Amino acid sequence: MTIRTRIAVVGVGNDFRRDDGVGWAVIGRLRKRAADRALPADTVLATCDGDPVRLMELWEGADLAVVVDAAHAHPSRPGLVHRLELDAGGLGRATTSSHGLGLGEAVELARVLGRLPRRLVVYAVEGADSSLGTGLSEPVEAVIGPLTEDVEAETARQRDAAAHG
Secondary structure, eight states: OOOOEEEEEEEESSBBGGGGGGGHHHHHHHHTTOOOOOOOEEEEEEEEEOOHHHHHHTTTSSSSEHHHHHHHOOOOTTTTTEEEEOOTTOOSSSSSSSSSSOOOHHHHHHHHTTOSSSSSEEEOOOOOOOOBSSSSSSSHHHHHHHHHHHHHHHHHHHHHHTTTT
């Protein structure tokens, strides 16, 4: 018997605001690698501009949602990756999304509406440049490979947990 679990991996951001495109870059890398390194069955890869309703639609019903987003922190350390996991206390506020309406607000709205995934992991990457244009800054570009591997590992752990569940 095969146990299937729905996993949503969402890159949040804007590919035309430099480092704000980090989530899209990770999704792009996952899509390219999918031929050689298959993700667990029933995994959905998506990009989103951060709209809370769209995020809820993408992760609703998922056993695991992994969100990759650019973040602002003060003081800033471009390329630093923060891993946050939703628990009973909610998400921490160590970083804020680079979007007007932050991911924290989208999570709170989903919680109130009963539309959170069973487990939510957020990778927030501190950016150096959110000006108009394409291409990531050097410190953010440098974390794309390791971050993609971290996201793949999250999905593999979920697959393994479901199989032994």
